[in-house]
Amino acid sequence: MSALGDVGQLLLTANLWQATLAAAVLLLLPALGGVISERSGVVNIAMEGMMLTGAFFAVVADLAWHNAWLATGVAILAGGLIASIHAVVSIQFRADQIVSGIAINIFAAGLTVFLVNRIYGLQDIGHVGPTEGLPYIDIHGLDQIPFFGKVLFQQNVVVYVALILLIAVHLMLFRTRLGLRIRAVGEHPMAADTAGINVYLIRYSAVIASGMLSGLSGAFLAIGISNTFVPNMTDGRGYIALAAMIFGKWTPFGAFVACLIFGLGQAIYDNNSTIHVSQYLLSMLPYILTLVVLAGLVGRSTPPAADGLPYVPGSE
Amino acid sequence: MPLGSVILAFVLGAVICLVTGANPIDAYSGLLCGSVGLTCSQGENSALQISNTLVFMIPLITAGVAVALPFRAGLFNIGAEGQLIAGAIACTAIGVQFASLPGVILLPLVLLGGMAAGALWAGIAGVLKATVGAHEVVTTIMLNYVAQWLLRYLIIGGPLQLGPGTSTSKPIGQGADLARILPADNSLIIFGLPASVYRLHTGLFIALVAIAAFAFLLWRTSFGYEIRAVGQSQKAARYAGISVRRTIIFTMLIAGAFSGLAGAVQVAGVDHNLTDKYFYDTTGFDAIAVALLGLGSAVGIVFASLLFGALHSGGAIMQSDAGISSNLVLVLQALILFSIAANFIGAIRRTLPFGRGGPAPVLPSELPPAAGLMSEAATPPPETA
Numbered sequence: 114m115s116a117l118g119d120v121g122q123l124l125l126t127a128n129l130w131q132a133t134l135a136a137a138v139l140l141l142l143p144a145l146g147g148v149i150s151e152r153s154g155v156v157n158i159a160m161e162g163m164m165l166t167g168a169f170f171a172v173v174a175d176l177a178w179h180n181a182w183l184a185t186g187v188a189i190l191a192g193g194l195i196a197s198i199h200a201v202v203s204i205q206f207r208a209d210q211i212v213s214g215i216a217i218n219i220f221a222a223g224l225t226v227f228l229v230n231r232i233y234g235l236q237d238i239g240h241v242g243p244t245e246g247l248p249y250i251d252i253h254g255l256d257q258i259p260f261f262g263k264v265l266f267q268q269n270v271v272v273y274v275a276l277i278l279l280i281a282v283h284l285m286l287f288r289t290r291l292g293l294r295i296r297a298v299g300e301h302p303m304a305a306d307t308a309g310i311n312v313y314l315i316r317y318s319a320v321i322a323s324g325m326l327s328g329l330s331g332a333f334l335a336i337g338i339s340n341t342f343v344p345n346m347t348d349g350r351g352y353i354a355l356a357a358m359i360f361g362k363w364t365p366f367g368a369f370v371a372c373l374i375f376g377l378g379q380a381i382y383d384n385n386s387t388i389h390v391s392q393y394l395l396s397m398l399p400y401i402l403t404l405v406v407l408a409g410l411v412g413r414s415t416p417p418a419a420d421g422l423p424y425v426p427g428s429e
Numbered sequence: 430m431p432l433g434s435v436i437l438a439f440v441l442g443a444v445i446c447l448v449t450g451a452n453p454i455d456a457y458s459g460l461l462c463g464s465v466g467l468t469c470s471q472g473e474n475s476a477l478q479i480s481n482t483l484v485f486m487i488p489l490i491t492a493g494v495a496v497a498l499p500f501r502a503g504l505f506n507i508g509a510e511g512q513l514i515a516g517a518i519a520c521t522a523i524g525v526q527f528a529s530l531p532g533v534i535l536l537p538l539v540l541l542g543g544m545a546a547g548a549l550w551a552g553i554a555g556v557l558k559a560t561v562g563a564h565e566v567v568t569t570i571m572l573n574y575v576a577q578w579l580l581r582y583l584i585i586g587g588p589l590q591l592g593p594g595t596s597t598s599k600p601i602g603q604g605a606d607l608a609r610i611l612p613a614d615n616s617l618i619i620f621g622l623p624a625s626v627y628r629l630h631t632g633l634f635i636a637l638v639a640i641a642a643f644a645f646l647l648w649r650t651s652f653g654y655e656i657r658a659v660g661q662s663q664k665a666a667r668y669a670g671i672s673v674r675r676t677i678i679f680t681m682l683i684a685g686a687f688s689g690l691a692g693a694v695q696v697a698g699v700d701h702n703l704t705d706k707y708f709y710d711t712t713g714f715d716a717i718a719v720a721l722l723g724l725g726s727a728v729g730i731v732f733a734s735l736l737f738g739a740l741h742s743g744g745a746i747m748q749s750d751a752g753i754s755s756n757l758v759l760v761l762q763a764l765i766l767f768s769i770a771a772n773f774i775g776a777i778r779r780t781l782p783f784g785r786g787g788p789a790p791v792l793p794s795e796l797p798p799a800a801g802l803m804s805e806a807a808t809p810p811p812e813t814a
Contacts, residue, residue: 158570198767206771211505211566215717216766223759224445230754231449349574359567393582400571400578404553407563407571416564 120381127263129380134264137369137376138275139338142330143354144361144368145282146323151363152286153319154299156421158214159199161351162221163324167192167331169225172342173232175244185247185332192328193321195221200320204313207423218351226344242341247271247333271333278326283365295319299417302424312424327351356403363416375399431722431729433774435736438764445760446753455751460758463746464739470750476620478742480627484699486738488513490636491691492716493723493730494643495551495684499565500725501647502680503660508554508569509688510713511576512547516689518580519546520696521589521703524601532604539605540635540693547689548682550576555681559674565681577708584703591702598703607632607698630698639687644727646683656680688713711759715741718762721769737762 123129143160150157170191175184199217203210233241250273252266286292297305298315306312334350335342353375360374361367375398382395443453458468464482466475492509499506520543527535550572557563583589589598610629611617617624647653658666659676667673691712696703715737722736723729740762744755768774 158566202767202771206773206776208767208770208772211507212717212721212766212770215507215714216763216770219711219714219759219766220763223756223763226756227445227754227760228449230756231451349577352570352574355567356571391582391586393578393585393587396581397575397578400574403571404557404563404568404575407561407568408557409561409563 123381123384126384127260129377129384130264131267132380132383133373133376135268135272135338135376136379137372138272139330139333140350140354140357140372140375141275141279141369142271142333143323143327143351144357144372145278145365146326147355147358148361148363148365148368149282149286149295149319149326150323151358151420152299152417153295153316154302154417154419154422154424155200155203155316155320156210156214157199157320157323158211158355159196159217159351160323160327160354161347161349162214162218163192163195163327164331164334164347164351164354165221165225165345166195167328168335168346169228169331169342170328171332171335172241172244173228175336176241179245181245181247181336184244184336185329188332188335189325189328192324192326192331194324196321196324196327197317199324200317203423204316204320207425210421210423222345225342229342229344244336244340246340247337269333269337271329271337274329279365279369286365296417298424299419302419302422306424306426312426316424327354330354353399356399360403360406374402431724431733431769434722434765434768437768437773437777438761441764442757442761446757451753452751456747456753456757459747459751459753460740460743462750463743469746473746474620474622477622477626478746480629481742482735482738483633484628484630484738485741486734487630487632487636487698488691488695488712489715489719489734489737490731491639491687491694492712493719493734494639495547495688495691495713496716496720497723497725497730498643498647498656498684498687499680500720501660502656502676503663504558504677504680505566506551506554506569506681506684507566507717508551508572508713509684509691509716510710511569511573512550512685512688513692513695513713514573514576514580514707514710515550515685516543516547516692517696517703517707518576518583518589518692519543519689520605520693521598521601522583524605524697525589525599528602528604530602530604532606535602535604536607536697539601539697540690543689543693543696544686545689547687547692548685551681551685551688552678555678555685558681559677573713580703580707584705589703596705600702601696605697606701607635607694628699632694632698635690635694639690640727640731643687643730652676652679688716715762718766718769722765 143164147157147160167188171184171188174187175181178184195217199213202208202213229241247270249267249269256262256266286295294305294310295315298310298312302312331347334346357368357371357375360371361369378395378398382392439457446453446456461467462469462473463478466473466478492513495509495512496506520539523542524535524539527538554565554568554572557568558565584598585596591597591599607630609627610631610633611619611624611627613625615623615625619627647656655666655671655676658669658671659673663673700706719730719733719737723733740758744758747753747757748755
């Protein structure tokens, strides 16, 4: 009973919501990437591997140049690069997109640790760092607003960027010609092709964009939150982002709400010492919630019609 | 084609080694040494390395079936890992709870318990697919993580934990141990080493029976015919009077039982308890590569499992002898997957002169591309035509 009371108290503190937002953003970036990729018709279960790649190269670049901004740029590039493998294999070679996604995740897990060994001479386990971190920025003036100032305006720079990207991706998908094209390609590529839209170009761009967003999230994780690289440090976050995307019915704001729910769970756990439920049991919740959503208990979640289908020009 | 994919992956792996300043010849001789004991620099024992390769191969065969069987029905079971862990958990829970029972009862009990747990885990995905059309790729990914966290809970602070501060479970009762093929006798010298160092266990025979059962089920029973019919065309199967929903659910249940068996055999034959080693287990994901590389056939699965078992066994020696991270094995595995899925070999052959090869299928025709079912996935299969 007292544990519940403590959680109630906790819910009223700005600290909790500040941590919730940060945890949510970590998931939001790859989830936005997933939304873009799948809206264009390419299934993306590879956010986990793209995030991990971004995290690794962020740390490598940071240690080499001691510049967090440059490192973030490298992470975004690395995410885009590994995503382009997924793009070539699944768009050009029309491979099964799920197999390709699994291969990306395995490739990233193996390659990062292999390279830790090659570059730093460390054996498997062991972390690399410390690094120059991405800064926390208080927005002058706004951060003095009671409660909301702390939650919204005393955050890591990546959080602000992510919130802007959230709005940008939403507007792009639903209010611009480009967004209409992306959705057309994902729903009915042949019709889009007939209308003169370059299906391959749209799909390539969407998949690479998803990799860049995941790479940014990896950089946030490695040099914003933890200042180190450890093998497999994403620990399923890319898959939770996938869950958030489905939970949010393939929309940016829907995914954001799901990320907030998952982030809140994380933040409550991190900030409360009176809950005696195992952290491992709590960690199951995002996955179980997603299963519940998929079971249709909280409304149906339907993917874009051509999601996962390779497009062969001139065929249905 | 599968052989070509493997060769291409090794070539690309060598390029990655060269680019990062590792010697690919050292790397591959380390792998060869660790898998069969050839080209060794530290005088490893061949028989021991082959035994290790076979130990790694055993769960791959059974888990490979758990991926290959649903493939035939047009289902993509990414959840072999979660089902394997569910099987390992059930095997351990039963083996600990009833530790005092004699082996003749306890051993079948833990193996059947593991199969039941795996079947349950896959069955959730099967039922969701058949009733509300939830895509099995997504549900099995989620179930993998639920199983992973359940395992961590159970052996860290949960009821199976050995003692405070440990991340291992209590050992299963001796009656639940699968016998080794060679007696654990230090005075008996076989191939220059005491017999007790060879970990090869009788789970090998269970795996071989499982693969035979898979082939029999698929090609010699009416249910196997139904599975293949559903995989070829749900619509046609429905016209033929086959219940698509029932076939989907039973296919997943059976596949899960195979995976659960893999986990149970691993606990009963090798580890005898659950450890944090299982947090990093990748057998269920390797199984996807095994099923694809083996083209979903029984013989193919055995050979592919042998290859991946050899890579696992070889990776350890490559790391200790050549100083090259065993994670190169994961890189090779990913490259093999890319190569099979994208049919790079077919593409390379098409660019050769003399027009050899001809147009190649996107995937082997026997394996329906799982993603192709996405359009059907949005709605549950209707029961009547």
